[in-house]
Amino acid sequence: MEIKEIVLPGELIAEKKxxxxxxxxxxEGEKVFAGVxxxxxxxxxxxxxxxxxxxxxxxxxxxVVGIIQGVEISGWTVGINSPYLAFLPLSEGVxxxxxxxxxxxxxxxxxxDIISCKISKVTKNKTIQVSMRSIGSRKLYGGxxxxxxxxxxxxxxxxxxxxxxxxKEKTGCExxxxxxxxxxxxxxxxxxxxxxxxTIERESHTIGLTEKIEKLLGEVV
Amino acid sequence: MSETGEKLIIDGxxxxxxxxxxxxxxxxxxxxxxxxxxxxLVNFGGTHAIASVxxxxxxxxxxxxxxxxxxxxxxxxxxxxxxxxxxxxGPDRRSVEISKVARLAIEPAIFLEDFPKATIxxxxxxxxxxxxxxxxxxxAASLALADAGxxxxxxxxxxxxxxxxxxxxxxxxxxxxxxxxVDMALAMLSTKKKITLLQMDGxxxxxxxxxxxxxxEKSCEKxxxxxxxxxxxxxxxx
Amino acid sequence: xxxxALELIxxxxxxxxxxxxxxxxxxxxxxxxxxxEGSASVKIGETEVIAGVKLKIGEPYSDAKDQGILIVNxxxxxxxxPDFESGPPGEDAVELARVVDRGLRESKCIDLEKLCIVPGExxxxxxxxxxxxxxxxxxxxxxxxxxxxxxxxxxxxKLDGEDxxxxxxxxxxxxxxxxxxxxxxxxxxxFLVDPIFxxxxxxNSKLSVSVRDDDNICALQKQGNGELTIEDIxxxxxxxxxxxxxxxxxxx
Numbered sequence: 001m002e003i004k005e006i007v008l009p010g011e012l013i014a015e016k017k018x019x020x021x022x023x024x025x026x027x028e029g030e031k032v033f034a035g036v037x038x039x040x041x042x043x044x045x046x047x048x049x050x051x052x053x054x055x056x057x058x059x060x061x062x063x064v065v066g067i068i069q070g071v072e073i074s075g076w077t078v079g080i081n082s083p084y085l086a087f088l089p090l091s092e093g094v095x096x097x098x099x100x101x102x103x104x105x106x107x108x109x110x111x112x113d114i115i116s117c118k119i120s121k122v123t124k125n126k127t128i129q130v131s132m133r134s135i136g137s138r139k140l141y142g143g144x145x146x147x148x149x150x151x152x153x154x155x156x157x158x159x160x161x162x163x164x165x166x167x168k169e170k171t172g173c174e175x176x177x178x179x180x181x182x183x184x185x186x187x188x189x190x191x192x193x194x195x196x197x198x199t200i201e202r203e204s205h206t207i208g209l210t211e212k213i214e215k216l217l218g219e220v221v
Numbered sequence: 222m223s224e225t226g227e228k229l230i231i232d233g234x235x236x237x238x239x240x241x242x243x244x245x246x247x248x249x250x251x252x253x254x255x256x257x258x259x260x261x262l263v264n265f266g267g268t269h270a271i272a273s274v275x276x277x278x279x280x281x282x283x284x285x286x287x288x289x290x291x292x293x294x295x296x297x298x299x300x301x302x303x304x305x306x307x308x309x310x311g312p313d314r315r316s317v318e319i320s321k322v323a324r325l326a327i328e329p330a331i332f333l334e335d336f337p338k339a340t341i342x343x344x345x346x347x348x349x350x351x352x353x354x355x356x357x358x359x360x361a362a363s364l365a366l367a368d369a370g371x372x373x374x375x376x377x378x379x380x381x382x383x384x385x386x387x388x389x390x391x392x393x394x395x396x397x398x399x400x401x402x403v404d405m406a407l408a409m410l411s412t413k414k415k416i417t418l419l420q421m422d423g424x425x426x427x428x429x430x431x432x433x434x435x436x437x438e439k440s441c442e443k444x445x446x447x448x449x450x451x452x453x454x455x456x457x458x459x
Numbered sequence: 460x461x462x463x464a465l466e467l468i469x470x471x472x473x474x475x476x477x478x479x480x481x482x483x484x485x486x487x488x489x490x491x492x493x494x495x496e497g498s499a500s501v502k503i504g505e506t507e508v509i510a511g512v513k514l515k516i517g518e519p520y521s522d523a524k525d526q527g528i529l530i531v532n533x534x535x536x537x538x539x540x541p542d543f544e545s546g547p548p549g550e551d552a553v554e555l556a557r558v559v560d561r562g563l564r565e566s567k568c569i570d571l572e573k574l575c576i577v578p579g580e581x582x583x584x585x586x587x588x589x590x591x592x593x594x595x596x597x598x599x600x601x602x603x604x605x606x607x608x609x610x611x612x613x614x615x616x617k618l619d620g621e622d623x624x625x626x627x628x629x630x631x632x633x634x635x636x637x638x639x640x641x642x643x644x645x646x647x648x649x650f651l652v653d654p655i656f657x658x659x660x661x662x663n664s665k666l667s668v669s670v671r672d673d674d675n676i677c678a679l680q681k682q683g684n685g686e687l688t689i690e691d692i693x694x695x696x697x698x699x700x701x702x703x704x705x706x707x708x709x710x711x
Contacts, residue, residue: 006453009330010375010412026332026374035332035374037367037452054260054370057335083339102276106353125288125337151370189236191263205456277708314553321550328684353694415686419666423680427696430676434689 005051006205007034009126014047024049035150038151039205052205056082056150056180058119058128065178068113071106078115081147081180082108084126090105092120092131105181113186116176132178140176143186146203156197157205164215167196170217224267229397230386237266238392243434244380244392244443247358249451251368259452260370263312263361264453266394267351272361273344274369280340291336296325299347299360319355326379326408326418330383332372343369352398353381359408359418360444369454376448377417379408384423389433391440407437411445414438461661468646472528473658473689475504479651480698485709487604489612497613497632501605503653503669505595511607512586512613512632516576516623517584526573527582531560533602540594556589558680559640560602562669563587564636566677570609572634576618585632596655599667603640608710610634639706641699642667645687650695652702654659666692668699672707676700 007013011034016200021027026035027073034040041215048189058064058080066086070077075089088194089096096106109115117137146158156177157164168175173187185193196213203209229236241244245266252259258275264270280286297320301308312320325343331341343365345358356379363377369384383404390397398404403423409416425433463472471479483504491666492498499511535543538645548556548583549550563569584585587600587609599652643652644662648668654662669678676696 006456008376008452009373009409024372033374035300036370036372038370051370053259053368054372081281085279126339149370181290309461310593314548314557317550317553318557321554322681324684325684329686410686413686416681417684417686419679419681419687419692422561422677424565424671424675424677426566426675427693427700430696431689431693434692438689 005040005194006037006048006052007040007181008037013040013049014042016047019044022046043200045074049152053149054151056080057084057123058084058086058126058180060119060122061177062119062179063116063134063136064119064130064180065114065116065140065176065182065184066112066180067145067182070111071109071111073100076105076109078117078130080119080128080130081182082152084127084128086119086128086130087119087133088130092129092133109139114122114143114145116140116178116184139201140184140186143174143184144190145182145184146182146197148181148197150179151183152201152204153177153179156183156200156210163200163210167193167216167217223379226304228386229400230292230388230396233389235385235390241388241390242440244326244440245334245394245442246342247447249364249447250406251360251364251451251455256276257365257369259365259367259371260300261361261364261368263357263364265353265357267349267390268347268354268357268394269343270347270354270357270361272358272365274362275344276341277336277339277371278342280338285340286338288298289334289337291339291341293324293328293331293341295320295327295343295345295347295362297323297345297355299354300416302344303347303350305378311412313371319358322357323355323387327362327366327377329356329415329417330363330373330410331373332374341366350395352393352395353380353406356381357407360448363411363453364448368455375412376412376445377408378411378441378445378448379406380444381406382437382440384425384429389436392435403433403435405433407434407436407441410443410456411441411448440451465661468649468651468658470662471649473651476653476692479649481700482653482702482706483655485604485706487522487608487632487709489580489681495609495610496511496616497611498524499605499608500528500592501608503600503604504603504655505596506597506601508598508601508605509590509592510602510609511590513586513588513612514610514623515584515586515616516581518577519575519582523571524579525575526571527569528558528584529569529571529587530584531563531587531589531606533559533591535591535594539591540595542646543594547678554680554682555599555602558599558667559589561604561678561680562603562638562640563606563610566636566637566669566671566675568607568634568638570633570635574615579693584700585610585613585699590612594656596657597642597653600640600642601652603638604706605711607637607639611710622677636671637707637710638669639703640667640678641702641706642682643695643698645685645691645695648655650698652698664691666695666699668696668703670703671699674700
């Protein structure tokens with residue numbers, strides 16, 4: 001099993017040469033250094049490092065799976081597997097008009113409900129807002145959620161969704177992988193889906209992973 | 222000369238057979254505690270320390286939060302069975318001071334401003350003490366932070382140096398520590414070579430002090446090579 | 460205020476008009492507490508610290524059977540600053556006590572062998588208790604100086620068999636060296652000494668240096684979350700050695 005080279009915080013990756021010092025890096029003058037333990041990516045536009053581990057730091061437009069933690073007057077607080085709690089304003093969660101004086105909004109979302117939504121605002125102070133207005137956002141009924149390292153999600157989804165489609169097809173499960181590391185799934189062969197996902201999490205930085213997963217799933221009845 | 226008049230250097234070699242600038246056998250491992258975001262184990266000869274990192278995570282109570290930056294909290298603790306005469310559990314004055322200097326040794330390496338209102342909690346436990354426990358703990362903490370994927374400018378590497386029987390040495394063991402003429406702990410940002418912890422006691426003139434500082438820097442370079450190797454290798458094998 | 464202090468320092472000046480390497484006026488008063496075997500109050504500018512020395516009889520440590528014992532303690536009492544809280548010493552108080560302790564201990568300031576009464580059984584234990592009265596910056600230097608002045612004024616009580624005859628003295632406490640602690644701060648590329656409270660916030664690195672009469676360095680403690688190069692440390696130690704001579708004259 002071959003792997004791409006790992007860089008440590010403080011290691012010099014490359015000279016800037018007009019490129020962007022992207023996520024996971026920092027620069028001093030023309031030198032771009034790794035700012036986290038991970039896999040470096042260098043192309044003609046950007047130098048970045050994909051972290052091998054770490055907590056989820058919300059970014060605008062991220063699609064996440066959240067859990068309602070509190071019901072407030074004009075919205076809900078949502079846990080998004082991050083040091084920061086997000087807020088779902090009433091107007092971003094419900095499209096009909098709601099009279100907050102007379103309505104108990106927990107009828108829309110109650111504590112422990114799971115939702116898929118999008119990060120709509122991240123302030124400098126890390127105040128986070130989510131919205132359910134985007135396509136694909138909905139309340140997720142039944143099923144279970146598992147937590148994986150957020151930085152492994154891209155690998156779990158795969159290029160153009162290829163990996164996650166493979167798992168969904170072979171296991172017959174509905175699966176939504178939030179960029180915040182929470183994966184929701186519902187279906188008969190959840191166990192195989194979980195096994196596949198855990199394997200990807202462990203071996204995400206290796207080459208030849210796709211074949212291994214295909215083999216693992218190939219045996220599903 | 223030790224308190225009992227015993228020599229610590231015989232024929233140019235230390236009692237454990239080492240050359241003056243030689244470090245003890247070093248072992249390092251990461252990801253040993255799966256419930257922590259990051260963790261490590263570091264052994265320098267008979268001194269064993271483990272470190273674990275929880276976070277970045279939400280910080281409560283709220284009044285402790287800094288609105289524009291994260292904070293780092295560090296707890297250094299020695300297990301009661303880590304020393305010859307059982308140590309009562311819980312912080313004593315020495316542990317309180319070491320917790321503070323260890324935190325200040327590591328803080329400059331972390332991009333705390335990326336995590337306003339949050340905290341990164343580092344725990345260092347010394348399981349077996351044979352000299353140079355604080356620097357072993359700091360080396361472990363640095364690995365655990367990298368293992369946790371915490372955004373950092375650099376790793377932190379630490380070592381001890383000192384003077385025993387008139388000879389300048391690196392990596393003091395327990396006996397040498399207790400009987401040294403000078404004993405110094407130093408931590409630095411590993412590649413930038415900037416010093417983040419410096420403590421010394423004994424009696425030394427300025428010229429010798431500068432030689433000790435340079436010896437410490439050289440020793441840290443050797444230790445950094447091991448830290449690097451351990452982190453890179455962890456992800457090589459399946 | 461802090462930004463203003465920073466701008467001035469870059470130009471080599473300070474908020475209170477001092478030069479970078481200038482201490483505030485220092486006033487030392489000895490024997491300020493009659494019940495103590497030794498005591499002193501030190502003011503550096505408006506920072507005020509009192510140290511008291513009490514002697515008790517105790518058992519020696521098993522690995523130093525013929526030596527007296529030194530114990531240093533510090534209290535950051537809330538009256539000294541709105542930032543201090545009641546209760547057991549926090550990390551700053553613990554650090555201050557231990558740094559002052561190491562400066563006194565490692566310099567062999569007190570001839571502990573002369574505090575032995577019966578080897579292996581009875582020795583004098585010297586307690587140095589530091590109380591911060593007003594925090595206007597540079598606590599460690601003030602505390603170390605107060606401790607030293609208190610020790611220099613201390614006397615060993617007479618012994619009548621098992622009883623200590625308090626108030627009746629035998630001899631002065633055997634002090635052989637006068638270690639002086641100088642804290643040097645780094646701001647940008649400049650170094651300064653004796654920071655006032657308002658300057659403490661902008662110093663990201665400080666080095667506390669304990670210097671003995673023969674210019675030997677007996678203790679070092681880096682403070683703050685900044686970084687220093689080996690070169691910086693060399694320069695800071697030079698400054699500390701120089702200033703220590705000046706300060707030592709005040710206790711001679």
